[in-house]
Amino acid sequence: MSSEPNLLAELVEALRCLPGVGAKSAQRMAFHLLERDRDGGIRLAAVLDQAMRRIGHCRSCRNFSETDQCAICASSSRDASQVCVVETPADLLAIEQATGYRGRYFVLMGRLSPLDGLGPQELGAELLAGTLATGEVREMVIATNPTVEGEATAHWLGQLARAAGVRATRLAHGVPLGGELEYVDRGTLAHAFGSRQDLGD
Amino acid sequence: MSSEPNLLAELVEALRCLPGVGAKSAQRMAFHLLERDRDGGIRLAAVLDQAMRRIGHCRSCRNFSETDQCAICASSSRDASQVCVVETPADLLAIEQATGYRGRYFVLMGRLSPLDGLGPQELGAELLAGTLATGEVREMVIATNPTVEGEATAHWLGQLARAAGVRATRLAHGVPLGGELEYVDRGTLAHAFGSRQDLGD
Numbered sequence: 001m002s003s004e005p006n007l008l009a010e011l012v013e014a015l016r017c018l019p020g021v022g023a024k025s026a027q028r029m030a031f032h033l034l035e036r037d038r039d040g041g042i043r044l045a046a047v048l049d050q051a052m053r054r055i056g057h058c059r060s061c062r063n064f065s066e067t068d069q070c071a072i073c074a075s076s077s078r079d080a081s082q083v084c085v086v087e088t089p090a091d092l093l094a095i096e097q098a099t100g101y102r103g104r105y106f107v108l109m110g111r112l113s114p115l116d117g118l119g120p121q122e123l124g125a126e127l128l129a130g131t132l133a134t135g136e137v138r139e140m141v142i143a144t145n146p147t148v149e150g151e152a153t154a155h156w157l158g159q160l161a162r163a164a165g166v167r168a169t170r171l172a173h174g175v176p177l178g179g180e181l182e183y184v185d186r187g188t189l190a191h192a193f194g195s196r197q198d199l200g201d
Numbered sequence: 202m203s204s205e206p207n208l209l210a211e212l213v214e215a216l217r218c219l220p221g222v223g224a225k226s227a228q229r230m231a232f233h234l235l236e237r238d239r240d241g242g243i244r245l246a247a248v249l250d251q252a253m254r255r256i257g258h259c260r261s262c263r264n265f266s267e268t269d270q271c272a273i274c275a276s277s278s279r280d281a282s283q284v285c286v287v288e289t290p291a292d293l294l295a296i297e298q299a300t301g302y303r304g305r306y307f308v309l310m311g312r313l314s315p316l317d318g319l320g321p322q323e324l325g326a327e328l329l330a331g332t333l334a335t336g337e338v339r340e341m342v343i344a345t346n347p348t349v350e351g352e353a354t355a356h357w358l359g360q361l362a363r364a365a366g367v368r369a370t371r372l373a374h375g376v377p378l379g380g381e382l383e384y385v386d387r388g389t390l391a392h393a394f395g396s397r398q399d400l401g402d
Contacts, residue, residue: 007248007256008267015245015249019233020229033219033252042249042254043215044219045249047211048245048249049242051209051212052234055208071207088232
């Protein structure tokens with residue numbers, strides 16, 4: 001009706017680039033911001049623009065970082081003799097929040113998946129091999145996901161570690177704490193049963 | 202660790218201004234945009250900033266509009282003899298999408314709610330009375346929500362219409378189409394029973 005673009009419709013459409021946001025939620029978000037939180041919306045716009053343009057990858061561990069080297073890699077209080085290899089930055093955050101791990105990380109930004117064109121090169125194999133070759137690293141904690149692709153990736157990482165003479169460890173798999181055996185999936189239960197351990201004294 | 206602000210953490214925090222987005226979803230959104238859709242993120246930032254700054258209210262109907270008058274009010278193909286009064290722009294959109302209504306609207310941007318400081322003045326009573334006083338309007342379709350506050354608002358709107366000599370109508374309430382009587386709430390069922398209508402011939 002008017003030659004002016006319809007900003008509201010554009011905003012609703014643009015919000016749909018967020019994961020899990022469909023037409024209805026996008027509309028609700030747009031109205032919420034317009035009615036109740038314009039300042040928040042303006043702040044979000046500014047931070048979002050900056051983040052999209054300035055966040056790159058740490059040159060040491062490939063994690064997201066707006067500086068050349070991320071805070072963890074740059075920190076002298078982190079133990080350089082351990083490197084924990086994870087698939088994604090989200091996995092890194094989960095480990096940081098849940099555990100007392102004080103070593104360094106390496107973020108694959110994916111998992112071995114030939115069909116998606118993700119091979120060792122895309123996962124930073126060269127950079128990781130370089131880190132292992134420095135001789136500083138004594139343990140590689142493999143924290144890939146317990147999926148088929150994650151297991152394949154773990155296998156490949158184990159070979160890398162062996163080639164560099166570095167000890168490779170893997171997160172324990174089994175029944176989750178607080179889980180009820182009745183509701184644990186068969187694969188996990190079978191694995192936990194097969195990997196049963198001696199009771200300590 | 203560094204004096205540089207942590208952009209990623211800021212982005213996650215800023216995303217939480219969106220309704221229904223908690224810490225975990227905000228993190229997922231940030232990672233998704235960074236890994237897969239930077240262009241979408243930059244576009245969203247630009248549109249969001251523009252929308253927050255430029256979208257105001259239509260001077261005739263109070264709906265959101267980036268122009269002085271919204272497309273519906275400015276359109277000559279809409280029937281000025283009908284005005285449908287809704288609580289929110291989302292209600293207006295729902296009616297536009299579901300019905301063939303070709304009249305105009307008036308958006309209260311709320312409902313009578315003295316506890317929240319929302320009285321007739323905040324809902325644009327003066328503007329609405331002015332519209333009714335032009336003599337152009339013959340029917341006011343009251344489409345407030347069937348809640349306690351919405352009913353109070355409908356009552357007040359009915360009085361406004363009566364004072365201006367305008368016919369006031371109200372959306373029908375009853376059993377929703379496709380609903381099963383067994384699962385319809387008691388209030389709705391009682392209302393539908395009380396408002397039963399003669400079968401046409």
